[in-house]
Amino acid sequence: MSEMNKSRRDAVKLMLGGLAAVPVLNLVGMTSVQAADLPHVDPAADPTAKALKYVHDAATATRPDKAGTPGANQHCANCQFIQAAEGEWRPCSLFPGKAVNQNGWCASWTLKAG
Ligand code: SF4
Numbered sequence: 164m165s166e167m168n169k170s171r172r173d174a175v176k177l178m179l180g181g182l183a184a185v186p187v188l189n190l191v192g193m194t195s196v197q198a199a200d201l202p203h204v205d206p207a208a209d210p211t212a213k214a215l216k217y218v219h220d221a222a223t224a225t226r227p228d229k230a231g232t233p234g235a236n237q238h239c240a241n242c243q244f245i246q247a248a249e250g251e252w253r254p255c256s257l258f259p260g261k262a263v264n265q266n267g268w269c270a271s272w273t274l275k276a277g
Contacts, residue, residue: 198247198254201262211258212269221268232274240265243275 206212206219218224226234239245239255245263246254252262257271 198250198262199252201252201254201260203252204255204258204261204263204267209258209261215257215269215271217258217263217267217269219264219267221266224268226268226272229272230274237268237272237274238265239263239267239269239272241275242271243273244271245275 203219204212204217206217209217211217216224221238226237228234229237239253242255244256245265246256251265253265254261255263257269263269
């Protein structure tokens, strides 16, 4: 095996490793400014939002108690699917490419760990 083949193979491995890391960096590295640029989920038109009963204001939803958390304490900001630590509008992993309101809620709400 020549040195050229080995270094070519190493370069391909490096590129593939870099490509695999891109989606993770996109989620982790998204700033609140970038998140604010995302289109907002439209509860009236988005099929996922309709199916999950998403609303921008959790207080307007009927929120059943879930795993020991009263419905009144459930909102997007404390859900495990929210993708940014701050900002009024943030990405949610259930709505790729869109932002949900930090005070919103949907039927998939799950308490953020930690
Ligand atoms: S999954 Fe969580 S963060 Fe996403 S819309 Fe539903 S309640 Fe909000």
